Amino acid sequence: MASVLNQLREMTVVVADTGEVEAVKTxxxxxxxxxxxxxxxxxxxxxxxxxxxxxxxxxxxxxLSAEQVADALTVAVGARLTALVPGRVSTEVDACLSFDTEASVKRAQAIIADYAERGIGKERILIKLASTWEGIRAAEILQNQGIDCNLTLLFSMAQAVACADAKAFLISPFVGRITxxxxxxxxxxxxxxxxxxGVKSVRGIYDYYKSNGINTVVMGASFRxxxxxxxxxxxxxxxIAPALLxxxxxxxxxxxxxxxxxxxSGxxxxxxxEATFRWEMNQDPMATEKLAEGIRKFDVDHKKLIAMVAERLQ
Structure with missing residues (x-):
């Protein structure tokens, strides 16, 4: 009998939740x-x-500044991964820009330009943005420019509906963090x-999308x-993380x-x-808390990355 992983691959696109080269090769x-x-x-x-x-x-x-080198290093890691997978590599816009639509768009465009300088087309990249109202609006602009987006830190149906309305390429509902x-x-x-x-949340989003002919890809993430x-x-x-794979x-x-x-279900x-989105998020303490926490944690890691690069530059 085939392994559970190989059976899963017959019905679902399996994505590696890692940037570690050896894990991707394996x-x-x-x-x-x-x-x-x-x-x-x-x-x-x-x-x-x-x-x-x-x-x-x-x-x-x-x-270059430490922040600029950290940005370049992020794309360099992504570029290396494009040589190892046939599909897309998601690359994240800085978490500190999660409430600034214009700045998020500019950062995303810079990421795509850096990949292009390395000979990698935008069709190989997904720009990852937090599923704030501002992040979703940035995704809408980028999608209209032919830049596909992955809306991450998604915890609620309100976020999922707004992402679908923006015609986001893909969403990442966070199963484990909801749980x-x-x-x-x-x-x-x-x-x-x-x-x-967490499972019920993704099932509900998937059902809503398929019931309404929505093409946005549903990618469950953050499994425990x-x-x-x-x-x-x-x-x-x-x-899926390497240990679970x-x-x-x-x-x-x-x-x-x-x-x-x-x-x-139909x-x-x-x-x-916007008013409905903000009200529904306000009424959902889990989604509000986990979105804010996720943005803070990504920002902490981004600052750690800049600090480590600064040490190496000295």
């Missing part, structure tokens, strides 16, 4: 991602030492897969265990398909303007 995902946390890991990865050194020396010679919040709130240790709040992944088998994409690859058991466009579309 699991051979279709797509992969970068973020400040993953670029930080590259700074201490022996396999990335030559690339890191080259970017830092180039920055020093060009008189973490509800576990703490409910005072429980775990949930059965079908009762897992293999049961959450199995419970979303058939989702468009799933981005390994667990799925080592297991041999039948994997039933759970999600399929043919089984959509739920009606809803209207999502």
């Amino acid at each position: 699991y051979q995902p279709v797509d992969c991602t970068t973020n400040p946390s993953l670029v930080l890991a590259a700074l201490s990865d022996a396999g990335s030492a030559e690339m890191v050194t080259a970017e830092i020396e180039k920055g020093r010679a060009g008189g 973490d919040w509800y576990k703490a709130s409910d005072g429980v240790e775990s949930y059965a897969p079908n009762d897992d709040p 265990n293999v049961d959450q992944i199995k419970a979303l088998a058939g989702c468009d994409n799933l981005t 390994d667990a799925l690859d080592s297991e041999e058991a039948a994997l039933p398909r759970v999600l399929s466009p043919e089984t959509a 739920v009606a579309p809803v209207t999502m303007d």
Whole structure:
């Protein structure tokens, strides 16, 4: 019998939630991602030492700031990954720009320009933006410019509907972080897969999209265990950390398909303007708290990255 991972690949695009080169080589995902946390890991990865050194020396010679070198290093990591996967590499706009539409658009354009200088076309890249109202508006502008976007830190149906209205290429609802919040709130240790709040959230979003002919890709993210992944088998994409990829690859058991466009319930579309979006987020403490926390954590890692690059530049 084929492994659970190989069965999953028959119904879902598997994305590696890592920027580590060796992990990508091992699991051979279709797509992969970068973020400040993953670029930080590259700074201490022996396999990335030559690339890191080259970017830092180039920055020093060009008189670039630590932040500029960190930006270049992020793209360098992504460029390296494009040689290892046949699909897309998601590259993140700075978290500190999450509430500034214009600045997010400019940063995204700069990322695409840097990739182009390295011989990599925009069709290989997804610009990753936080699913704030401003981030979603930036995605709408970028999509109209032919730059595809991955809306991340997504925790609610309000965010998902707004992203669909903006014609975002892809969304990343965070399964595990939703579950973490509800576990703490409910005072429980775990949930059965079908009762897992993170799983139920993604299933609801998937059903809404398929019921309304929405082309935006649903990519479940931030998994805590293999049961959450199995419970979303058939989702468009799933981005999975190496440890969980390994667990799925080592297991041999039948994997039933759970999600399929043919089984959509036909739920009606809803209207999502800015006032409705902000009200629905206000009424959802989990989504509000996890979005804010996620932005803060990404910003902390971005600042750590800049500080480490500054040390190397001295």
